[in-house]
Amino acid sequence: xxxxxxxxKPAEYAVARPPIWCPGCGDYGILDALRRALAELGxxxxxxxxxxxxxCSSQLPHxxxxxxxxxxxxxxxxxxxxxxxxxxxxxxxxxxxxxxxxAIGTNHLVHAARRNVDITYIVSNNQVYGLTTGQxxxxxxxxxxxxxTPYGSVDDPVxxxxxxxxxxxxxxxxxxxxxxxxxxxxxxxxxxxxxFALIDVLSPCVTFNRVNTYDWFKARVYKLEESGHDPADLMxxxxxxxxxxxxxxxxxxxxxxxxxAERPTYDGxxxxxxxxxxxxxxxxxxxxxxxPTILKSFI
Amino acid sequence: xxxxxxxxxxxxEGVESTGRTVASTFSRMGxxxxxxxxxxxxxxxxxTMFYQVRVSDRKIHSHGPWNSVDVLIALNKNAFAxxxxxxxxxxxxxxxxxxxxxxxxxxxxxxxALKAGNRIMKNTVAVGALYALLGIDLSVLExxxxxxxxxxxxxxxxxxxxxxxLGYKHVEEHYGGLNVSFPRDSPxxxxxxAEALALGxxxxxxxxxxxxxxxxxxxxxxxxAEWGPRYGVSVVQAEDEIAAINMAIGASYAGVRAATGTSxxxxxxxxxxxxxxxxxxxxxxxxxxxxxxxxxxxxxxxxQADLLMSINPSQGDFPIVVLAPTTIxxxxxxxxxxxxxxxxxxxxxxxLTDLYFNESMTTIGEVDWSRFKVERGDLVTSPVVWxxxxxxxxxxxxVSPRTVPGVPxxxxxxxxxxxxxxxxxxxxxxxxKVRRVMMEKRMRKLDYIRRxxxxxxxxxxxxxxxxxxxWGSTAMPVMDxxxxxxxxxxxxxxxxxxxxxDQALKALSEAARKIAVEVNYTGQLVALLRRELGVxxxxxxxxxxxxxFSVDELGELMRKRVEAVVVT
Ligand SMILES: Cc1ncc(C[n+]2csc(CCOP(=O)(O)OP(=O)(O)O)c2C)c(N)n1
Ligand code: SF4
Numbered sequence: 001x002x003x004x005x006x007x008x009k010p011a012e013y014a015v016a017r018p019p020i021w022c023p024g025c026g027d028y029g030i031l032d033a034l035r036r037a038l039a040e041l042g043x044x045x046x047x048x049x050x051x052x053x054x055x056c057s058s059q060l061p062h063x064x065x066x067x068x069x070x071x072x073x074x075x076x077x078x079x080x081x082x083x084x085x086x087x088x089x090x091x092x093x094x095x096x097x098x099x100x101x102x103a104i105g106t107n108h109l110v111h112a113a114r115r116n117v118d119i120t121y122i123v124s125n126n127q128v129y130g131l132t133t134g135q136x137x138x139x140x141x142x143x144x145x146x147x148x149t150p151y152g153s154v155d156d157p158v159x160x161x162x163x164x165x166x167x168x169x170x171x172x173x174x175x176x177x178x179x180x181x182x183x184x185x186x187x188x189x190x191x192x193x194x195x196f197a198l199i200d201v202l203s204p205c206v207t208f209n210r211v212n213t214y215d216w217f218k219a220r221v222y223k224l225e226e227s228g229h230d231p232a233d234l235m236x237x238x239x240x241x242x243x244x245x246x247x248x249x250x251x252x253x254x255x256x257x258x259x260x261a262e263r264p265t266y267d268g269x270x271x272x273x274x275x276x277x278x279x280x281x282x283x284x285x286x287x288x289x290x291x292p293t294i295l296k297s298f299i
Numbered sequence: 300x301x302x303x304x305x306x307x308x309x310x311x312e313g314v315e316s317t318g319r320t321v322a323s324t325f326s327r328m329g330x331x332x333x334x335x336x337x338x339x340x341x342x343x344x345x346x347t348m349f350y351q352v353r354v355s356d357r358k359i360h361s362h363g364p365w366n367s368v369d370v371l372i373a374l375n376k377n378a379f380a381x382x383x384x385x386x387x388x389x390x391x392x393x394x395x396x397x398x399x400x401x402x403x404x405x406x407x408x409x410x411x412a413l414k415a416g417n418r419i420m421k422n423t424v425a426v427g428a429l430y431a432l433l434g435i436d437l438s439v440l441e442x443x444x445x446x447x448x449x450x451x452x453x454x455x456x457x458x459x460x461x462x463x464x465l466g467y468k469h470v471e472e473h474y475g476g477l478n479v480s481f482p483r484d485s486p487x488x489x490x491x492x493a494e495a496l497a498l499g500x501x502x503x504x505x506x507x508x509x510x511x512x513x514x515x516x517x518x519x520x521x522x523x524a525e526w527g528p529r530y531g532v533s534v535v536q537a538e539d540e541i542a543a544i545n546m547a548i549g550a551s552y553a554g555v556r557a558a559t560g561t562s563x564x565x566x567x568x569x570x571x572x573x574x575x576x577x578x579x580x581x582x583x584x585x586x587x588x589x590x591x592x593x594x595x596x597x598x599x600x601x602x603q604a605d606l607l608m609s610i611n612p613s614q615g616d617f618p619i620v621v622l623a624p625t626t627i628x629x630x631x632x633x634x635x636x637x638x639x640x641x642x643x644x645x646x647x648x649x650x651l652t653d654l655y656f657n658e659s660m661t662t663i664g665e666v667d668w669s670r671f672k673v674e675r676g677d678l679v680t681s682p683v684v685w686x687x688x689x690x691x692x693x694x695x696x697x698v699s700p701r702t703v704p705g706v707p708x709x710x711x712x713x714x715x716x717x718x719x720x721x722x723x724x725x726x727x728x729x730x731x732k733v734r735r736v737m738m739e740k741r742m743r744k745l746d747y748i749r750r751x752x753x754x755x756x757x758x759x760x761x762x763x764x765x766x767x768x769x770w771g772s773t774a775m776p777v778m779d780x781x782x783x784x785x786x787x788x789x790x791x792x793x794x795x796x797x798x799x800x801d802q803a804l805k806a807l808s809e810a811a812r813k814i815a816v817e818v819n820y821t822g823q824l825v826a827l828l829r830r831e832l833g834v835x836x837x838x839x840x841x842x843x844x845x846x847x848f849s850v851d852e853l854g855e856l857m858r859k860r861v862e863a864v865v866v867t
Binding site: 020044045046047048059061062064066075077080081084089107110111274278281282283285287294296299 | 326327486487488489490494498501502503504506507509526528530531532533535537538539541542543545546547548549550551552553554555556557571572574575579666668671673685703704705706707708709710711712713714715716723724727
C-alpha cells in the first residue's frame with residue numbers, strides 16, 4: 001500500500017488578494033479544487049502557467065501564485081498551446097467560461113482536442129454569461145429566460161463533452177463546484193493525463209442564473225465511478241456524454257471521468273519532429289552559426 | 300548587359316519551374332538576377348501567366364521593363380499573341396503559330412519533346428533553344444536538371460537533356476545567337492523575398508512560428524515547416540489567424556522568439572491579439588504580406604494598401620512598430636531588427652511586405668553576419684524575490700524586467716485588462732491614477748523606439764531636381780529608375796512607425812520637388828507623413844490594379860508629369 005503524502009499545501013498557490021467573485025459563486029469551488037490538485041501533485045509554482053480568456057471565471061489566474069495569462073475572450077486555448085509548445089516542461093492549465101470556450105472559442109476547442117495538446121482545460125459552465133450581466137450562453141437550456149432571451153431561449157444548448165470526445169480529446173470529465181474534493185481529483189487526473197483534458201464544471205452563477213442553482217444540481221448529479229462506467233469504452237463514453245443535456249435537459253447528470261484514452265500528444269509529436277529539442281531549450285544562435293552553409297543550398 | 304526574358308504559358312504547365320531554371324542558370328553563372336511572376340488565383344488554366352527573369356552584369360533591384368522584353372518564350376498561342384509585339388525575339392512552338400519574320404524563332408517544341416520521350420518536356424526544349432540563343436553552354440543546364448529531377452532518376456535527367464539539346468541544335472542551325480556575352484563570377488544564392496524573411500527569422504533565433512495559409516505569406520510557412528525543425532523551431536499550421544497569433548504570443552510569453560505571418564485578411568482577424576501583445580507587453584513579430592484589397596481582393600496580385608492598418612490595428616492606443624523592407628536583401632536584416640526591437644521594448648512589431656516582395660526572387664551578395672546580433676532586452680532568467688518582483692515596474696523607458704515561466708519567484712499574471720505594476724487587474728474599481736501611469740509607461744516606449752528608427756534613405760545623387768518618395772517594395776523599381784535616368788533621386792522609407800520625426804522632416808525638406816509613388820489608391824504614405832510630420836507631398840503617382848511599378852512605366856509617368864508642369 002502506498003501512503004499518499006501531500007507534498008504541499010493548497011495555500012502555497014494562493015495570493016493575498018481575495019477573489020473578486022460574488023459571494024457563493026461556483027468559481028470559488030473551482031479555485032479551491034485547482035489549488036488542491038496542484039498541491040497534491042507538488043508542482044513548483046514557477047512551473048505552472050494558468051491561461052484564461054475573459055469572463056468572471058477567467059479572472060481565476062489572478063488568484064493563483066503561478067505564472068499566467070489572462071488573455072482575450074475565447075483565445076485561451078491557442079495562447080496555452082503556444083506556451084506548451086515553446087516549453088513542454090511546463091504544466092499548462094486553461095480556465096474559462098462556457099461563453100469563452102463553447103461560443104467564441106469553439107473553433108479552438110475542436111482543434112486543441114484533435115491535436116491532443118497536453119494541457120488541462122477547465123470550463124466553468126454556469127449556463128449564462130456572468131461578466132456581461134446575464135445573457136444567454138451556448139449551454140443555456142432551451143426555454144430559459146435570460147436578459148437576452150426574455151421570452152425564453154429558442155436555441156438548443158451545445159453538448160461540450162460529446163463535442164470534445166468527437167473532436168479527439170483524450171480525457172473528458174465533468175465536475176461540480178459544489179463538490180470541490182471530487183473536482184480536485186478530476187483536475188489532478190487531467191493534469192497527470194498526457195494529452196488534452198477537458199473538465200467541464202457545473203458552476204452555479206448565483207447572480208444571473210436562477211434556474212441552475214446548487215440545489216438544482218445536487219438533486220441531479222451522480223458519480224460515474226460509483227455506477228460502473230468504463231471511461232475507456234468510447235461508445236459508453238459517448239452515451240454518457242449525451243445523457244445531459246442532450247437526452248434529457250432536466251434529467252440526471254453524470255459527473256466524473258467520462259472518457260479517457262491514450263494517444264500521442266501534439267507536443268510529443270512536435271518534439272519528435274524537432275529530434276527531442278524544445279524551442280525553449282534550443283540555442284538561439286544555432287541557425288545563425290550555420291548561416292553560410294544554409295545559404296549554399298540556395299545556389 | 301541587361302536582359303529581360305519573359306516566359307509565358309498556361310498556369311499549371313510548369314511556367315514557373317521553367318522560369319526558375321532560367322533564373323538559376325544565370326545565378327549559377329554569377330550574374331545578378333531578379334524574377335517576377337504574374338499569375339491568377341486559379342490552379343490550372345489562365346493561358347497567359349508569365350514569369351519574368353531579368354539578368355544583368357551589375358546590381359539590379361527589380362524585374363525590369365513591363366512593356367518590352369528582350370526574349371519571349373511563348374509556350375502557347377495565347378501567350379504568343381499577348382506578348383509577341385513587345386519582344387525583340389520570340390521563341391514559340393512552330394506547331395502553334397505559323398508566322399515568320401524578324402525575331403520570330405519557331406521551334407517544334409512539342410514534336411521535339413515527344414521525340415525526347417514525353418510532351419511535358421516541351422518547356423525544356425524551349426530552355427535549350429534559349430541557351431543557344433544566348434550562347435550558354437548546356438552543361439550549366441545539366442547541373443540544374445540534376446538538382447531538379449535527380450531524385451526521380453537518371454533517366455528523367457537524360458531525357459530532359461536530350462530535349463534541351465534538340466531545342467539548342469534547332470536554334471543553332473536555323474537562327475544563330477544574339478550578340479550577348481556573360482561575364483562569369485562565382486555562383487550567387489538566389490532567394491525569394493519570403494525566403495529572405497524566413498531566413499532572417501531563423502538567423503534571428505526565432506523558435507516558434509504559427510500561421511494559417513494565405514497568399515502571399517504562405518511561402519514563409521512552407522519554408523519554415525521544412526527548415527525550422529532542424530533548428531528547434533516549432534512550426535504550427537493553426538486553425539485560423541486568430542489562433543496563429545495567440546499561439547505566437549503564448550510561445551513568446553514562455554520565453555522564445557515567436558512570430559506569425561499572414562496577409563491583410565488574416566491580419567484583420569489578428570487585430571485583437573495585437574492589442575493583447577501590446578497590453579501584456581509580450582514581444583511578437585507579425586509578417587504582413589500585402590495583396591490587393593479590400594476583402595479577398597486580388598489574391599495573387601500586389602498592393603501596398605495596408606500601411607495605415609498595420610500602424611493602427613485593434614482598439615485603443617498602444618505602441619507598435621512597423622518596418623517595411625525595401626529590397627529582398629534588406630528583408631534579411633530588417634527581420635533581425637524586428638525581433639530585437641520586439642524583445643527590447645516588449646511590443647508587437649510588423650514586418651510589412653507585399654506580394655511583389657515575397658514572391659520575387661533575386662541574387663544576393665555577401666551576407667553581413669554581424670547584423671544578426673541578438674538583443675533580448677530586459678529578460679530575467681535567474682530567480683527573483685516574488686514579494687518584490689513587479690512585472691510591470693514603472694521605469695524611465697517604460698520597459699520592465701520580464702521573467703518567463705520557470706524562473707523561480709517571477710510568477711505574475713499577464714493580463715489584457717488594465718493592471719498595476721504587479722500585474723493585478725484594476726478594472727473592478729475606478730483607478731484613474733494607475734491607469735494613467737500604466738498608459739504612459741507603455742506609450743513612453745515609443746519615444747525610445749523612435750530613437751532607433753532609421754530615417755528615410757536617400758538613393759541617387761543629392762540635389763536632384765525631383766525626389767520620388769516611396770516605401771517598402773516600391774523602392775525596388777524606383778531604385779532602378781533612378782539609376783537609369785537623369786535628374787531624379789529617391790527618398791526611401793523603411794522604418795514607418797514610429798517615424799524618426801526630425802530626421803525625416805530634414806530629409807524631406809532637403810528635397811526640391813517631391814512625388815510620392817505608391818501601389819495603392821489613396822496614397823497611404825502621403826497620409827502618414829501628413830499626420831505624423833505635417834508635411835504635404837502634393838504630387839503623387841499611384842496604381843492599384845495589381846502590378847508593381849516598372850522602370851519603363853516610371854519613365855513615362857515622370858515624363859508626363861514634367862510636361863504637365865511646363866504647361867501650367
Ligand atoms: C471579443 C469580445 N466580445 C465580447 C466580449 C464581452 N464579454 C466578456 S466576457 C463575455 C462572456 C462571459 O461569459 P462566460 O464566458 O460564460 O464567462 P462567465 O463570465 O460566465 O464566467 C463576453 C461576451 C469581449 N470581452 N470580447
Ligand atoms: S456574476 Fe455569476 S459568474 Fe460572475 S462572479 Fe457573480 S456569481 Fe460568479
